Amino acid sequence: MTTPATGHDALAEQILRGVGGPENIESLTHCATRLRFQLHDGKKVDQAALDRLDGVMGTVPQSGDRFQIVIGGAVASVHSKIINLPSMKAGGTPAPQSNADVKAAARAKGRGRYAWLDNFFEYLSDSFRPLLGVLLGASLIIAIASMLDAFGLVDFRAANKSATWVFVDAMWRSVLYFLPIMVAYNAAKKLKIDPWIGATVMAAVMTPNFTGMIGSKTPGVETHINHTLGTTESVAHVFGLPMQLNDYGGQVFVPLLMVALLALVYKGLKRIFPENVQMVFVPFFSMLIMIPLTAFLIGPLGVWAGNGLGSGLSWLNTNAPIVFAIVIPMLYPFLVPLGLHWPLNALMLVNINTLGYDFIQGPMGTWNFACFGATAGVLLLSIRHREKDMRQTATGALAAGLLGGISEPSLYGIHLRFKRIYPRMLVGCLAGGVIIGLLGGVNTNAFAFTSVLTIPVFTPMIKYIIAISAAFIISMVLVVVSDYRTPEERAEANAERDAAEAAARGDVVARSExxxxxxxxxxxxxxxxxxxxxxxxxxxxxxxxxxxxxxxxxxxxxxxxxxxxxxxxxxxxxxxxxxxxxxxxxxxxxxxxxxxxxxxxxxxxxxxxxxxxxxxxxxxxxxxxxxxxxxxxxxxxxxxxxxxxxxxxxxxxxxxxxxxxxxxxxxxxxxxxxxxxxxxxxxxxxxxxxxxxxxxxxxxxxxxxx
Structure with missing residues (x-):
């Protein structure tokens, strides 16, 4: 006799049925809050049934038979349960394509309508998304150190630190410094080439041997001081060719550009060499071609591109701070649901790496807290109206936001389901952005998820607190006063609640499913x-x-x-x-x-x-x-x-x-x-x-x- 599935086991089976069964799944991954399916046929998804499942916060259909299911903090467990279901042993394989399918795919690529744009942003997002956990971990370490600094217990910014605090710095700097290698690994995996080759190529220009030449007296290395910019530039002559030397720690545009070219080289080599010798010669020639290309061309180009974008935003922030402070929080509510916010996150890392500080995260924080404020408003209303499911959803989303700085549970679990929330949240974003702009901007010298715990990393802290508090309170009050449901939806929800409570009391009038x-x-x-x-x-x-x-x-x-x-x-x-x-x-x-x-x-x-x-x-x-x-x-x-x-x-x-x-x-x-x-x-x-x-x-x- 088979034991009925319970908890995450039951949810895993229900999700599997909802997406059309294991035979409809080409691949399955997950991020911090979402299951990400690549399906053979998106039309087989029963979205309405999935939306009704306890444990599912929302669903997001995408182009190209991609489908996302928002789970929240339990996503890793649910993903593991689905992967380990016995029926999944037959799933997760590419669907056989007919000649007509291949021709249709080729025509679609030639037309370049919507899929290419989706693929571009998926490439960016999937290169960063798996790093969400370690980035959040590094962010919280920074936050704790900053709080200790704020209370005068340690000088977090001191030039000469004790060995203890040098070690603590290494705990979070490891993520940011070696980020290019991690991004290269993920990007290569996304493009379906050997991810270790991507990581190796990036690591080659980050070894102590390579970085040690910068500013050194190594034969063949020339160092010049740019008195206009106040910077030092080193050029090494390798095989008689000039190679600009850069410290690539923390760079993100370089690995993204490098892997895009590496994918072409790698796949081209696989077509050239017979399968029985590919394991030896494809990695060898990939490294032999891509490491010099990265050091001589792609690396400097990526640094220039990143610095150029950062300088452009810095100019806007300096010359029109109020415009910049308003645009950032007003854009993020539309970028995050689509996964388009990662390029801006990459620029934050570039700013920290090149300028030593970032000016984007402060205004961005007002969007996050406006988002969390709207969630708090929904929570208060759910308590008032005795909505158990919404109360649980809002409580979890608010905890993830205020403590972790993660907005997806709020967005997918609540805000995108109720159209009345976004206009009210945008008022909070606008108010917070205006305050930061009028007060002269807010900076941070660390990459941090904008949560309550990371407030001390922003300077001036008091300006940041005023801005995010205004964004939070205004959004919350607007949602509470005007409700996140229309009058019709509120009346319907209350009627359902009353009938459910009556049924729970054993009354004659019961709720019908x-x-x-x-x-x-x-x-x-x-x-x-x-x-x-x-x-x-x-x-x-x-x-x-x-x-x-x-x-x-x-x-x-x-x-x-x-x-x-x-x-x-x-x-x-x-x-x-x-x-x-x-x-x-x-x-x-x-x-x-x-x-x-x-x-x-x-x-x-x-x-x-x-x-x-x-x-x-x-x-x-x-x-x-x-x-x-x-x-x-x-x-x-x-x-x-x-x-x-x-x-x-x-x-x-x-x-x-x-x-x-x-x-x-x-x-x-x-x-x-x-x-x-x-x-x-x-x-x-x-x-x-x-x-x-x-x-x-x-x-x-x-x-x-x-």
């Missing part, structure tokens, strides 16, 4: 509210207290009147499974005799769907009523619906809400039944529908007891 699948009802704002006044007849009774009869039900009675004339039926007879399951509360359906739709009760119109097919009313005593005209009529996009009211308006029972062309509804092949439910059924004593009768507009059809 159909609600999670019914996108149309979410758009409708099925959470729209209402209640009313009226009379009562014999009928079924739903009691939130445990199914008491009408005679036993206590409390004030409110009558909901018929919003349309026609035949009253029970929800169980309705064709829509969501309404039939009482997932949106107890109520009735009415087969309308005409398209004259009125308010069934006095109250405030909380929701008026743009398409005119749904209205939500809340009564003075808090009864929430949904009037939904037809089934799936949202697809008509308002055609045939003449709405006479607007959200926020107060109506009396019998006031006209809309005129509906029932002929148009039937022509569109949608049922015309008009539904009326009490959304907060779980919060009242009982809801008594009076079905099985023909009624005129305004006749009592539902009794609600508080």
């Amino acid at each position: 159909t609600v999670a699948d019914d996108r149309e009802l979410v758009a409708v704002g099925a959470a729209a509210p209402a209640a009313a006044a009226g009379a009562s007849t014999d009928s079924a009774v739903v009691s939130a207290a445990g199914g008491a009869s009408a005679g036993a039900a206590a409390g004030k009675a409110t009558e909901l009147k018929a919003p349309v004339a026609g035949r009253v039926i029970g929800l169980g007879e309705v064709e829509d499974p969501v309404f039939a399951s009482r997932a949106l509360g107890e109520g009735v359906g009415i087969e309308p005799a005409d398209g004259h739709v009125v308010a069934p009760v006095a109250g405030e119109l909380i929701t008026v769907a743009d398409t005119g097919h749904a209205f939500g009313i809340r009564t003075e005593d808090g009864i929430e009523v949904l009037i939904h005209v037809g089934i799936d009529t949202v697809q008509m996009q308002g055609e045939g619906f003449d709405v006479r009211v607007e959200a926020g308006q107060t109506v009396a029972a019998g006031d006209l809400l809309a005129e509906v062309d029932l002929g148009a509804v039937r022509a569109a092949e949608h049922p015309t039944v008009t539904l009326m439910t009490v959304l907060n059924t779980a919060d009242v004593t009982s809801v008594e529908p009076h079905a099985g009768q023909d009624v005129a507009v305004g006749a009592p059809v539902v009794t609600v007891r508080r």
